[in-house]
Amino acid sequence: GENVEQHPSTLSVQEGDSAVIKCTYSDSASNYFPWYKQELGKGPQLIIDIRSNVGEKKDQRIAVTLNKTAKHFSLHITETQPEDSAVYFCAASSGGSTLGRLYFGRGTQLTVWP
C-alpha cells in the first residue's frame, strides 16, 4: 500500500513567520493529496487539498505544492498566527482497489509563538 512520510514532527515559529511542512509518498498512482488541521480536543479538519493535475493551490495564507516527479508535496503557511498552532496531517490517496482510502502521515505539531 501507500506509504506517506511527514517532516518535521514538531515545528516552532515566531508569529508572522512562514511555516513549511513536507510530505513524501511512495505510490506513483496517488492522485489526491489533502491536508488536515487538528486543534486540541477536536477531530482533524480538511484545510486544503490538491489533485495530481495541479502543481500548486492557494487559499489565503495557506498553499500546497505538489511535485509528482519527486513524489512530494508541501504545505506552506505564511504570516503565521497563534491560532495556526495545531497538529497538521498530510495524506495521499490512490486508485485501483483502494480508491477513496487515505493514507496519513504521522503529523506535525506546529507551535506559533507570539
Place this chain on the structure above:
Amino acid sequence: DADVTQTPRNRITKTGKRIMLECSQTKGHDRMYWYRQDPGLGLRLIYYSFDVKDINKGEISDGYSVSRQAQAKFSLSLESAIPNQTALYFCATSVSGGNYGYTFGSGTRLTVV
C-alpha cells in the same frame, strides 16, 4: 448538530470488558472509516466500509470488529479490551465515486485500565 457524531466522547473501561463505540452521520456519505490516533503514530486505519454491505480491514484490525447498521451508522467494538487499546478513536466519512476528503467526528477518548 455535528455532521459526524461519535459517542461516547470519553470512556474508561476495565481490561477484558467489551465496549462499543458508535458513529452516526448526517452527511449522506456512503463511505465510513474508523481510525485510531496515538501520539507520534498519526492516524491508523482500523476498518472501513464503502457501503452498507462492504466491510474491509485496515492496517490494525486485530482486536477490533465493526458493524455497519445503516448508511448512517458504523460501530466499532473491542471484544475484550486491553490497556494498549487506550487511544483516541475517530470516525470519518467521505463521498463515493473517487478520491475525496474525509469529514471527521470529534473523537472518543478511550482508556483501558
